Amino acid sequence: MTTQATTPFLDEARWHGRLFDGAWNTADARIDVLEKATGETLTRLGHATAEHVRAACASAHANQTAWAATSFEERAEVMRAAARLVKENEAELTGWIVRETGCIPPKAGVELKMAKGILEKAAAMLGEPQGYVLPSVDGRISLAKRVPHGVVGVISPFNFPLILSIRAVVPALATGNAVVLKPDPQTPVTGGIIIARVLEEAGLPKGVLHVLPGGGDAGEALCTDPDVAMISFTGSTAAGRRVGELASRHLKRVQLELGGKNALIILDDADLDLAASNAAWGAYLHQGQICMASGRILVHESLAAGLVERLAEKARHLPVGNPALESVALGPLINQRQLERVHAIVTDTIAAGATLVAGGTYENLFYRPTVLSGVRPGMRAFEEEIFGPVACVTSFASDDEAVRLANATEYGLSAGVISASVARALAVGERLNTGLLHINDQTVADEPYIPFGGRGHSGNGESVGGPANWDAFTQWRWITIKGEAPRYPF
Known part of the structure; x- marks a missing residue:
């Protein structure tokens, strides 16, 4: 038979x-x-x-x-x-x-x-x-x-x-x-x-x-x-x-x-482990090739060192490879041109004074998850949509400064605010120029039932x-x- x-x-x-x-x-x-x-x-x-x-x-x-x-x-x-x-x-x-x-x-x-x-x-x-x-x-x-x-x-x-x-x-x-x-x-x-x-x-x-x-x-x-x-x-x-x-x-x-250059704001009362989990997901999901990716991770100065340490640990251990054959967290970038652009932004930002904490290397189209600390306005990684697996960390001293940094962009697609106080996070979020706002979550989210759209150059x-x-x-x-x-x- x-x-x-x-x-x-x-x-x-x-x-x-x-x-x-x-x-x-x-x-x-x-x-x-x-x-x-x-x-x-x-x-x-x-x-x-x-x-x-x-x-x-x-x-x-x-x-x-x-x-x-x-x-x-x-x-x-x-x-x-x-x-x-x-x-x-x-x-x-x-x-x-x-x-x-x-x-x-x-x-x-x-x-x-x-x-x-x-x-x-x-x-x-x-x-x-x-x-x-x-x-x-x-x-x-x-x-x-x-x-x-x-x-x-x-x-x-x-x-x-x-x-x-x-x-x-x-x-x-x-x-x-x-x-x-x-x-x-x-x-x-x-x-x-x-x-x-x-x-x-x-x-x-x-x-x-x-x-x-x-x-x-x-x-x-x-x-x-x-x-x-x-x-x-x-x-x-x-x-x-x-x-x-x-x-x-x-x-x-x-x-x-x-496009988007989305800010994830981590206030000084946030749980660091949860914040790092959100930041890594928002920055690295689908190799960062998402318009809603957490392109700027803004963290209170009292938590910055701890967040960078946790992000670097995640970046070093996230597996990268062929997703059709292996159990991996990240696959390849879309093409060689995009890989070269991602790497140029990383190297230019390091040359401008940021610190490479993890990653920054690649093989074929596979770019390692990367952490840059000390990223400031004017650096390419702060200003440009990277569309690659790069977590860009910037510290701030006050809620007002966090809002100024988050709004220091022509884009306005998505934003997230993480805090132990929902009221405080909402107060910060209401001041952001963004079409999508997530309280106690990272910046990547979508559902079939929501109006999706951005402001400014988004x-x-x-x-x-x-x-x-x-x-x-x-x-x-x-x-x-x-x-x-x-x-x-x-």
Whole structure:
């Protein structure tokens, strides 16, 4: 008796060398997707050009009206079915995420749990009120109703590619938009193919979602295409500024979630062991390649030496290696260019007077968890988003100084305050220029049900997620109704 092999959910035969528009179409140019820990080719996808983007936008525009006209129950069921598929295929999807992004399996689990939650939340939001009855003159009904933009373009990054793609794609689709997604070409399976496959199998109509991994020309085409009404972008501040300029010039709505240089403030009454645990997690999770990473660890001067000692001990013993083969805490950085940038920031900061306490070395793309003490304003490690596993420790003498140091940045994404007194921590936190604030926690946190967004150079005041999704992916339409047309004096 023989057992028939089961076809994998992410069967490469379906999408190898192809692009997605509801079907899998062969592309002339290809992207080699590398396994980050080994540098070996993991798979190959189609490479989208500006011409592909223009065709996709036209198709999305043509198919959006019919999709928006489907009942909210039908759209919600697509989202629920996709959530079930994420759960059912968790083990297979985890392997792809680990190898493509270089993350440890628990981080892949977080992405999948979030993706499932985002899909379920998108289904649930369709049962919420979608407008208002407004006061008006006698004899007239006045309504305000949420309506979709039309076509939404989504540009997503490499670090948490599944979450940072699906958090825009899914609520945009749920509210009746069509979507053209350009995932980062370094992580197109996690940031694009997984989403295409679960929605395809869940019954999303053809032409409503397009997945086009490509370069800067594809992104620029998406930002300027006349069929696109909105751009949702997650990435660096420099790239986000360019996206905002292009899209705004063409009168598109723009939602930007950009970089961060987030402060974790440890007050003088904090438990040092707990504080060190929070600081290490916030600085080293996913090799520090998180926009919410604890990029500046601000600690009261009375605790600074003890915190540095504890952080260094953790850094020296955290295992680094291939997360697909070993039980490790840190995997590789995304590419050689990023590794060189991380190391340059570390060496320049040491040259400027900071002390290297642990780490500061690397092998291939594996950068050792690093501790720098005595980091001050003006040093690169204080000013710049590192996107690497570097804990930068700065001491302060008073709560007022801690606030000044935390706010001494153009960014404003996330902050944490650790103290034995919740009231004191809240008083400090309320003075911080940040979109996300965590009391007695480090700076890295996200949930499917919350409005996520930053201030300053971390965003443009737009949020995505939870209650913010109605604001982000729909616009108001005013509707009035009279029993019969009135006679006017003209």
